[in-house]
Amino acid sequence: MSWRPTALNVSFLTLAGWALFLGVLTGRADLVVVAVPLVVALVVGRRAAAPPALRIDQEASADRVFEAERVTVSLRLRADAPVPLVELLQPLPPRVRLERGCNHVFLALRAGEEVRWEFTLRCEGRQRLRLGGPHVRQWGPLGLTAAETRHRAPQAVAVYPHLAPLRHPPRPVRTQTFVGNHVSPAQGEGIEPGDIRPFAPGDHVRHVNWRATLRLGTLHVTQHHRERNADVVLLLDTLSEVGPPGATVVDVAVRGAAALAAAYLARKDRVGLIEYGGQLRWVRPGSGRAQLQRLLDTLLDASVVFTYVTRDVDLIPPRILPPQALVVALSPLLDPRFVRAATDLAARGFDLVVIAVSPVGPARAAVPRGAVADVAARLWALERRVQLDEFRRRGLTVVDWDGAGPLDVALAALRRRRRHRVLA
Amino acid sequence: MLRAAALGLVAALVAFPLAVLPSPPVTWVAGAALALAGAGVLGRLVPLVTAGASLALIAHALALVIARPAVDAVAAAAFGATLVLLLALVHFAARVRGAEVGPSVVAAQVRRWLAVVAAGVVAAGVLAAGGAVLGPALGGATLPVVVVAAGLGALIAAAGLVALVTRRPG
Numbered sequence: 256m257s258w259r260p261t262a263l264n265v266s267f268l269t270l271a272g273w274a275l276f277l278g279v280l281t282g283r284a285d286l287v288v289v290a291v292p293l294v295v296a297l298v299v300g301r302r303a304a305a306p307p308a309l310r311i312d313q314e315a316s317a318d319r320v321f322e323a324e325r326v327t328v329s330l331r332l333r334a335d336a337p338v339p340l341v342e343l344l345q346p347l348p349p350r351v352r353l354e355r356g357c358n359h360v361f362l363a364l365r366a367g368e369e370v371r372w373e374f375t376l377r378c379e380g381r382q383r384l385r386l387g388g389p390h391v392r393q394w395g396p397l398g399l400t401a402a403e404t405r406h407r408a409p410q411a412v413a414v415y416p417h418l419a420p421l422r423h424p425p426r427p428v429r430t431q432t433f434v435g436n437h438v439s440p441a442q443g444e445g446i447e448p449g450d451i452r453p454f455a456p457g458d459h460v461r462h463v464n465w466r467a468t469l470r471l472g473t474l475h476v477t478q479h480h481r482e483r484n485a486d487v488v489l490l491l492d493t494l495s496e497v498g499p500p501g502a503t504v505v506d507v508a509v510r511g512a513a514a515l516a517a518a519y520l521a522r523k524d525r526v527g528l529i530e531y532g533g534q535l536r537w538v539r540p541g542s543g544r545a546q547l548q549r550l551l552d553t554l555l556d557a558s559v560v561f562t563y564v565t566r567d568v569d570l571i572p573p574r575i576l577p578p579q580a581l582v583v584a585l586s587p588l589l590d591p592r593f594v595r596a597a598t599d600l601a602a603r604g605f606d607l608v609v610i611a612v613s614p615v616g617p618a619r620a621a622v623p624r625g626a627v628a629d630v631a632a633r634l635w636a637l638e639r640r641v642q643l644d645e646f647r648r649r650g651l652t653v654v655d656w657d658g659a660g661p662l663d664v665a666l667a668a669l670r671r672r673r674r675h676r677v678l679a
Numbered sequence: 680m681l682r683a684a685a686l687g688l689v690a691a692l693v694a695f696p697l698a699v700l701p702s703p704p705v706t707w708v709a710g711a712a713l714a715l716a717g718a719g720v721l722g723r724l725v726p727l728v729t730a731g732a733s734l735a736l737i738a739h740a741l742a743l744v745i746a747r748p749a750v751d752a753v754a755a756a757a758f759g760a761t762l763v764l765l766l767a768l769v770h771f772a773a774r775v776r777g778a779e780v781g782p783s784v785v786a787a788q789v790r791r792w793l794a795v796v797a798a799g800v801v802a803a804g805v806l807a808a809g810g811a812v813l814g815p816a817l818g819g820a821t822l823p824v825v826v827v828a829a830g831l832g833a834l835i836a837a838a839g840l841v842a843l844v845t846r847r848p849g
Contacts, residue, residue, distance in 0.1 A: 262725070263725060263766065263767075263770050265729075266725055266726070266728075266729040266766050266770075267763075267766060269729055269733065270729065270732055270733060270736065270762055270766070273733050273736050273737070274736060274759070275833070277736060277737065277740040278740075280740075281740050281743060281744050283740065283743045283744070283750070284750050284752075284755075284807075284810060285743060285750055285751060285752070285754070285755040286736075286739070286740055286743070286755070287806075288752050288755035288756055288759065288803045288806060288807055289736070289739075289755045289756075289758045289759040289762070290759065291756065291759055291799060291802050291803035291806055292756060292759035292760045292762070292763050292796060292799025292800060292802070292803060293759055293762060293763060293799070294799075294802075294836075295795070295798050295799035295802045296763045296767075296795050296796075296799055299795050299798055300795070339787055339788075339791060340784065340787070340788065342774065342778070344778075356779070357777075357778060357779035359777060359778035359779065360778055360779040360780075360781065361774075361775050361778055361779070361780045361781060361784050362781040362784065363781055363783050363784045363787045370781070394774075396791050396792075396794075396795055397763070397766075397767045397770075397791070397792060397795055398767060398770045398771060398774065
């Protein structure tokens with residue numbers, strides 16, 4: 256770091272030159288004397304010694320947050336020699352808003368003094384937030400010289416998509432063998448009462464249905480349904496996106512996928528993820544908090560990678576897409592490749608639910624307001640309604656979600672339709 | 680607060696020529712200087728303030744030429760000090776715009792500016808006194824010698840100044 260002259264020198268030189276010139280021109284000594292303080296300032300303003308070294312420690316209050324949560328960034332400055340004026344500027348990454356404090360500060364430090372600077376950021380959208388460290392600029396006297404550097408303190412904060420609570424995610428039609436929260440049609444140990452049958456040796460006495468026994472005259476027992484878990488695979492369409500940065504259909508779909516993952520994992524289901532886009536990425540189905548972390552980390556990096564290549568669902572191994580799994584596809588249904596893949600999955604007998612994220616709202620937010628844009632948006636919405644009806648006629652289960660309202664509300668209609676369809 | 684102080688300095692700057700000669704041509708130029716420098720202060724634009732200060736300097740020169748008062752080194756040094764303070768203040772105000780300023784920063788800056796200005800005023804005083812001493816001694820010198828010596832001195836001073844300002848300190 257070294258001192259460099261600033262543009263203010265030009266102003267001082269201009270005025271000093273004017274004073275000297277007018278002094279010579281008019282033959283007035285007063286004007287020459289006027290130039291003297293300016294010249295002295297120029298001379299004194301030059302710093303001969305090297306700028307004093309600053310020690311800066313930066314830390315963030317968290318390295319993992321969810322959307323709309325806050326991160327407090329703290330910086331501690333310490334100088335061994337006096338620093339008359341130091342300017343610090345922490346550039347704000349996109350989709351980050353300053354909540355409290357200021358990311359631009361001027362400080363003066365005495366020798367050995369430690370100053371603490373703190374500001375709070377509000378993270379608006381999912382991202383890997385990188386705080387590279389502040390720009391540091393030390394100013395010489397009168398601002399005639401400055402020394403600049405960038406304090407490198409790479410620090411990453413993962414901003415995960417918001418986890419909206421989901422009370423009623425789509426119920427899987429088929430269950431698996433492990434214990435979970437879904438009532439299986441299979442009989443066995445459980446708490447949900449099922450059929451009544453005559454007593455057989457080996458039955459527990461506590462399963463005897465005394466009311467039926469008295470009515471029928473012989474011992475009868477109540478059978479129970481097993482509580483089982485299910486395999487759920489979230490299929491995220493990243494082939495296309497519309498909307499302003501941070502509020503694209505992919506962002507909306509990612510929020511939906513995160514909410515669904517959290518809801519299913521809370522019900523002891525195994526949840527997997529397939530990012531169906533320019534690059535095919537997946538997370539093997541699993542359960543527990545670690546799996547939620549894996550899913551959120553994968554969703555954090557979900558983005559559109561342009562490609563002409565059509566990815567066939569045959570490429571996905573069965574361990575990633577188990578045959579009995581409930582597949583929940585989140586897509587704006589803009590790319591015919593994804594529509595073909597979803598239709599293919601449904602034709603193969605997968606229990607498929609398509610959550611159609613409406614691209615109309617995000618696209619509307621990305622263009623200026625106007626009568627033509629309003630008409631176009633309404634026409635698009637009508638076309639989209641026709642498209643979804645066509646998918647329903649083909650046998651796909653489609654839920655329309657505008658992305659602005661809660662996903663739970665959009666899924667309510669589906670819950671009524673699928674209530675009695677559990678198979679095995 | 681910084682802008683109010685800068686506006687006060689602009690007013691003081693314009694008052695110098697008007698104090699020498701409050702006649703119409705000086706008033707017009709001083710008025711233009713006031714408008715330009717005032718706009719620069721309000722917009723925190725150093726180039727505009729420099730232009731306004733240059734006009735004030737021209738108005739001052741005009742007033743001195745027309746009125747032909749006796750040389751007043753104190754007023755001239757005060758004028759130069761006002762110019763220094765005005766430029767430093769507007770530049771500082773422009774830099775701290777939208778930023779958080781620490782509690783002791785402004786006070787420390789004002790102290791530093793006043794120290795530099797005091798050094799400038801002392802230098803001006805020394806120069807004026809030196810001129811007063813050397814003036815009678817140079818009275819007998821022929822004009823071409825004085826002009827050549829002054830020109831050479833001015834050239835060396837300017838070259839030294841430019842080298843000083845543009846030199847990158849190790």
